[in-house]
Amino acid sequence: MIALDHVTKRYGTTAALDDVSLTLGDVGVTALLGPNGAGKSTLFSVVGRLIQADAGTVTIDGRDVAETPSSDLARTLAVLRQDNHIAARLTVHDLVEFGRFPHSKGRLTVEDREHIERALDYLDLGPLRDRFLDELSGGQRQRAFVAMILAQDTRYVLLDEPLNNLDLRHMTEIMRLIRRLADELGKTVIVVLHDINFAARYADRIVALRDGRVVADHDVSGFMRPEVLADIYDSPVEVHQIDGKPVALYYE
Amino acid sequence: MTDAALTRTDAPVRTRPRRVWTGALIGAALAVLAGASLFIGVSDVTPASLLAGDTDAAFLLVASRVPRTVAVVLAGASLAIAGLIMQMMVRNKFVEPSTTGVTEFATLGMLVAMVLWPGMTVVGKMGVATVFGLVGTWVFLRVIRAVPVRQLVLVPLVGIMLGGIVGAVTAFFAYRLDLLQSLGQWSQGSFASVMQGRYEFLWFAAAMAVVAWVAADRFSVIGLGEEFATNLGLNYRRVMAIGTCVIAVITASVLVTAGIIPFLGLVVPNIVSLLVGDNVRRSIPWVAGLGAVFVLACDIIARTVRFPYEIPLSVVVGVIGAGLFLWLLLRKGSRAH
Ligand SMILES: Nc1ncnc2c1ncn2[C@@H]1O[C@H](COP(=O)(O)OP(=O)(O)OP(=O)(O)O)[C@@H](O)[C@H]1O
Ligand SMILES: [Mg+2]
Numbered sequence: 408m409i410a411l412d413h414v415t416k417r418y419g420t421t422a423a424l425d426d427v428s429l430t431l432g433d434v435g436v437t438a439l440l441g442p443n444g445a446g447k448s449t450l451f452s453v454v455g456r457l458i459q460a461d462a463g464t465v466t467i468d469g470r471d472v473a474e475t476p477s478s479d480l481a482r483t484l485a486v487l488r489q490d491n492h493i494a495a496r497l498t499v500h501d502l503v504e505f506g507r508f509p510h511s512k513g514r515l516t517v518e519d520r521e522h523i524e525r526a527l528d529y530l531d532l533g534p535l536r537d538r539f540l541d542e543l544s545g546g547q548r549q550r551a552f553v554a555m556i557l558a559q560d561t562r563y564v565l566l567d568e569p570l571n572n573l574d575l576r577h578m579t580e581i582m583r584l585i586r587r588l589a590d591e592l593g594k595t596v597i598v599v600l601h602d603i604n605f606a607a608r609y610a611d612r613i614v615a616l617r618d619g620r621v622v623a624d625h626d627v628s629g630f631m632r633p634e635v636l637a638d639i640y641d642s643p644v645e646v647h648q649i650d651g652k653p654v655a656l657y658y659e
Numbered sequence: 660m661t662d663a664a665l666t667r668t669d670a671p672v673r674t675r676p677r678r679v680w681t682g683a684l685i686g687a688a689l690a691v692l693a694g695a696s697l698f699i700g701v702s703d704v705t706p707a708s709l710l711a712g713d714t715d716a717a718f719l720l721v722a723s724r725v726p727r728t729v730a731v732v733l734a735g736a737s738l739a740i741a742g743l744i745m746q747m748m749v750r751n752k753f754v755e756p757s758t759t760g761v762t763e764f765a766t767l768g769m770l771v772a773m774v775l776w777p778g779m780t781v782v783g784k785m786g787v788a789t790v791f792g793l794v795g796t797w798v799f800l801r802v803i804r805a806v807p808v809r810q811l812v813l814v815p816l817v818g819i820m821l822g823g824i825v826g827a828v829t830a831f832f833a834y835r836l837d838l839l840q841s842l843g844q845w846s847q848g849s850f851a852s853v854m855q856g857r858y859e860f861l862w863f864a865a866a867m868a869v870v871a872w873v874a875a876d877r878f879s880v881i882g883l884g885e886e887f888a889t890n891l892g893l894n895y896r897r898v899m900a901i902g903t904c905v906i907a908v909i910t911a912s913v914l915v916t917a918g919i920i921p922f923l924g925l926v927v928p929n930i931v932s933l934l935v936g937d938n939v940r941r942s943i944p945w946v947a948g949l950g951a952v953f954v955l956a957c958d959i960i961a962r963t964v965r966f967p968y969e970i971p972l973s974v975v976v977g978v979i980g981a982g983l984f985l986w987l988l989l990r991k992g993s994r995a996h
Contacts, residue, residue: 457886481892488886492809494750495882495937505880508891513876513940539936559891 408432409454409484409563409597414463416449416619423449424460425619431597432563435589438610439599442640445616447599448489451565455486467563481509485559489567489599491552493540499551500536503527506558526558529584531577545572553581557588564588566598570605582609603644603655607631615639631655681934685948689732692955696728699959701967722855730858731850731958732951734913734920737864739950740871740943741909742924743931745796747882747939748902749803751814752932755924756792756910759818762919763825764795765911766846770829774836785860785915792907795825800899848918848973850958857916864912867905868947874901875940882937919973920954922980927953929987953979 409431416424423446431437439447452458454465456472465472467484485506493502503526507519515523527533530550540548549572556564566585570578586609588594600606606613606627613630615623623635630636631653636644645656697720698704704724708716742755749759756762768791772784779787799818806813833842871878877898880888888895913920931945957975964970 455890457889476892477889477894478892481890486890491887493883493887494752495747495879496932497879497937501879501936501938505876505883505887505891508876508880508893 408466408468410466411450411454412464412466414450414453414460414465416446416453416458416460422619424453426463427619427621428463429614429621429624431614432595434611435595436585436610437595437597437612437614438606439597439614439616440601440603440606440639441616441622446619447616448567449619450616451486451488451567451597451599455484455565456480457486457488478509481559481561483561484563484565485556485561486565487552487556487567487569489571491548496539496541498537498539499532499543499554500527502540502551503532503554503558506555507560509559522558522560526554529557529587530554531580546574546577549573550577550581553584557584562594564594564596566596568599568601570600570602578605585609603631603636603657607653607655628653678935682945682948685945685952688952689948689955692952692959693728693732696731696955696959697724699962700724723853726855726858727850727853727958728955730853730861730916731954733858733861733865734850734917735923735951735954736947737861737868737909737950738913738920738923739927739946739953740868741906743928743939743943743946744871744878744902744905745924746928747878747937748800748899749814750882750884751811752929753811753815753925754818755922755928756796756906757919757921758815758822758925759796759799760821760825761792761795761799761906761910762914763822763829764798765789765792765907765914766842766919767791767825767829768911769846769914770833770838770842773838773841774832781857781860781915785863785911788911788914789907792911793903796903796906800903846914846918847971848920848976849961849969849971850917851969853916860912861916864909867908870901871905871939872943874898875943878902879937879939882939917972921973921977922984923950923953923976926980926983926987930983933987 411427411429414424414427415422427450439450441447449458453460454472456477467475467480472480500523503523504515506526507515507522511519527536530553532550532554535543535547540551543551549569553566553569556566569581573581582605585596585598588596598610607630610627612626613623614621617639622639623630625635631646633644633646636646636655642657646653647656698706702719704716704719709720745754745756745759746752765788768788769784771791772779772787776783799821802821803814803817806817829842830839833839877893880891880893881895881898881902885895888898927950928942928946931942931949935942935945954976957979958972961970961972961975
């Protein structure tokens with residue numbers, strides 16, 4: 408379990424996270440939604456010890472993030488950030504290999520290599536493995552980053568907008584992969600999404616943030632209601648049942 | 660895991676013939692140039708004279724030619740590695756000790772040692788230069804924290820400005836204390852005065868190169884940026900501190916032995932990056948080899964152009980290095996657009 412206890416993070420006068428208490432990781436896939444600037448990325452950064460909260464504590468499986476050795480956490484929790492810019496000229500294989508660093512410290516075992524191959528395979532990167540990252544399209548690069556996180560093989564996987572830059576097919580494939588991570592490999596995935604319908608189709612639980620606070624926290628059927636959605640985004644959203652599944656329409 | 664994935668694991672890594680050939684070429688060049696370096700000079704030392712049992716020739720070889728060749732190889736390899744490590748730490752391809760003020764700080768250290776403790780041993784001077792080099796690296800890293808990583812050109816510009824300021828301060832005091840000439844003399848890169856007993860500090864540089872080699876994967880991860888490094892459980896600060904020591908010790912020990920060798924740490928890692936990429940574990944032998952070859956070649960040119968006189972190595976390295984750097988820059992530009 409990832410537990411946030413009265414966590415606050417301020418930038419100047421704006422509170423990116425405002426006294427948030429939240430427990431994540433009880434179900435396989437949790438989607439984190441909310442308008443731009445709601446505090447989603449900040450929440451990931453605090454949980455992933457990338458920034459320090461001003462107040463409150465974060466514990467992972469009962470261990471305080473601030474006091475657990477970083478190298479231990481790296482084997483429990485992996486975070487993919489929203490913007491990733493790598494200046495170094497690395498191949499796809501190099502990058503995925505670094506995902507094994509918390510386990511291998513640079514000396515790859517047979518098991519490490521298997522994880523690397525599996526990650527490359529899952530993300531459809533076999534043909535691109537020897538390509539340099541700066542020779543890839545945005546979506547291919549995004550898949551390489553997800554493969555790296557996958558190779559890290561942690562119980563908790565935090566993905567901040569992993570669908571960025573992806574085409575329709577790869578968006579669905581990443582979401583299916585996330586489902587498989589939870590269902591087949593028993594991992595706990597928390598994913599920031601902007602598309603309500605992807606969240607409704609693939610997540611077990613949906614948490615919405617707004618202005619640094621949790622404003623909704625439901626299972627899918629509880630979340631996909633016009634009044635809940637309108638509240639979060641301040642704009643009207645219709646919900647229709649298509650093939651027995653709720654679909655939000657927000658194009659008007 | 661599928662069967663297909665398993666067989667692929669066992670399949671040999673795709674061979675890259677061009678890479679293998681280039682690697683062999685660098686190895687061969689290193690052997691040939693090192694051999695040539697042993698037998699070039701005013702007095703005649705030839706393989707034949709050695710075989711004939713010429714004791715003078717043997718003495719010259721051991722006391723002067725071997726040390727010089729070893730010194731050139733160590734300095735070239737380790738300076739190039741210092742450049743590589745710095746580029747990973749700063750995440751910028753255009754930095755190296757001499758474009759970031761580190762060399763200038765170390766030079767200032769030498770001046771301070773010369774003024775305050777005139778009788779100091781060379782090891783002592785090197786120690787002082789190392790401390791100043793550490794401070795210089797730290798100051799540079801501190802200053803560029805304010806510059807966004809993506810400002811590729813701004814970072815080295817800030818470094819060059821920093822170097823300019825420190826260099827000016829050094830020159831001012833050297834002028835006031837009438838030390839300008841001796842300062843110029845030894846900071847002008849040259850291996851001419853290297854002989855037995857005068858080059859051994861370079862083994863400190865070699866030791867740091869080994870440290871960099873051992874920690875290669877950590878420096879690769881650092882090159883991904885602080886967030887990636889933290890996510891992968893790396894102690895970011897500690898690795899940055901190790902890198903700072905590597906850079907400072909290498910810069911200082913090359914400085915006290917051979918003076919300033921500009922551009923090397925910039926040009927060599929950039930060429931290697933084009934060939935094999937930036938995975939430090941893979942690129943570091945290339946960087947070391949090419950760095951050694953580059954300085955060996957430049958040193959031989961410096962010894963032969965005006966034979967029997969020597970021209971300063973820093974002039975040769977400067978001219979060739981600047982040319983190569985310009986070529987890399989234009990190439991990069993054409994690729995980016
Ligand atoms: N480094 C920073 N300095 C100042 N303010 C910041 C910084 N990072 C985030 N903020 C502010 O904190 C708030 C939350 O930002 P955060 O990045 O967490 O939003 P988000 O929910 O991830 O938004 P998005 O959907 O656009 O990615 C925003 O108001 C943002 O302007
Ligand atoms: Mg965000």
